[in-house]
Amino acid sequence: MKYAAKRILLLLITMILVSFLAFLAFEIVAGDPAQTMLGTEATPERLEAVRQELGLDRPFIVRYFSWLTGFFSGNLGVSYNYKQPVWQLIAPKVENTLWVCFISFILICIISIPLGIWSYNWTNKIWDFFRTAFNQLCMAVPPFFTGILLSWVFGIVLKFFMPGRFPDLHKDFAGALRHMFFAAVCLSIPRIAMTIRMMRSTVIGEMEKAYVRTAISRGNDRKGVLVGHVLKNSLVPVVTFLGQTMAEIIGGSIVVEQVFGIPGLGRFLVASISNRDYPVVQAIVVILAFWVVIAGTVADLVNQAIDPRLRLGGSK
């Protein structure tokens, strides 16, 4: 429990640090929001009025904390471009991005963990060369390229989904899920390759340890040792790696949402960057960053449950 409490405290500190940096960065670069909103109609009196309305006359730290609490109360300011509250614009998109990330994470776990263990058996030199080369090839495929190919094959030719026309998640759940499944596949391919590679080298490293030799010399067969002992011991680095994978999935979702026309956070982020709609960019960057940090914390907590040594403060 002590470990978990410490880890959660660290999470909160990181979240505050991250959001502070984002706030500071935009504070320096974005200029005066009142000026941006009024544009050419700005007169000193109106500027002053808008500033007071937006609360810009308050000190920097006060504004930062009221913005930070906005993530919990839903008050994140007003978009320059749409003149609507940022939270209202973002809320429906959060769900779509969450689903894409969730599906690809599941895909990565169910495909790469068994394959990673199984690929341990491929010790033949020539097969190993082809396996490694194929692995490297998969890592080299950019998700947006697979996205273009898949949306043509499964969208235009086979008509499994309509590229560019994303059904409402609440009205046509199955249709939306089918659409997102292909996006998730594109996102997962390079990550699956990386996870298999990582899994394999962990298992190989673990198989060389003394306890494996002992177990085998006591009459266990290799397969039993692999599944019964080695798998559990290889899990800790793999869970940490999967936590980092979550971060990469969130980054990658920005791109595949664009290819498949899924109205998620990433797509909105890109549009807002082009429009220089800073309140929206700021909010989305911080939300995505929060997910990443939370994923890392969850991975650590899971590891702590798997490996009791970590609970005693040992580092591994």
Next chain:
Amino acid sequence: MRIKRNGYLTAGLILTGIIVLMIIIGMFWTPYSPLTMSAKEKLQAPSLRHLMGTDNFGRDIFSRVLKGAGTTLTIAAATILIGSVCGTIVGALTGYFGGVVDDVLMRFNDALTAFPSILLALLVISLVGPGNKYNVILALGIVFIPSYARITRTAFASLRDANYITSARLMGASNARILLVHLLPNTVRILLPALTIGFNNAVLAEASMSFLGIGVTPPDASLGYMLSEAQGMFAAAPWYSICSGLVIILLVFGVGLIGEGLQRGEREVE
């Protein structure tokens, strides 16, 4: 540093060599001008005349891909140059001297490396302004500094108290000499594979950003931008998407093989 030759290294070097050579030639000479349009030769399939076909303006795709790959290669190279040089300096100084600065900087670094590189790059690009080649290099360069700083810091910190460093210090070598002459060459073996991984991340990150339309924009077309252009005409000219995508894949694949070869060769020598 000695590395045993192996299949991965050879295959990677040959593949990357061919592609980079073609790209470098493409920087100075292309079979057609990448911008010349020709109404007569619209949407032609690959042929001997146009190796990768033409697009809907009748522009030669092979020439466009060569030019685009040139932009991608330049940006990726400049990015890892900024990232690795700045990162090595930060990592070397903090790792060697340690202290409070080291602690603070590394906590900060931990927070940064936890983020997907594309998200950080997008944040930086939205601050410096999208659409310009130099801003993309700046954004990606900054994003790559923390990971190199972390790698070199670990190497420098672990060697700091090695016996040969202590004896160098006893013989009166200055800190600058120890850092440059005694420590730096010993980190090359860690830095080289990291450079190949960084290069690949830079290529993919640049391509993603340009694909999204906030990286490099015309007239400086890069492979990522060309893919987003090609997506719209996939049904009419699938060769456009496939060829520009394949060039990215082959470039990253080749460098990935080199990285694999370096790591394995290193292990075999040990």
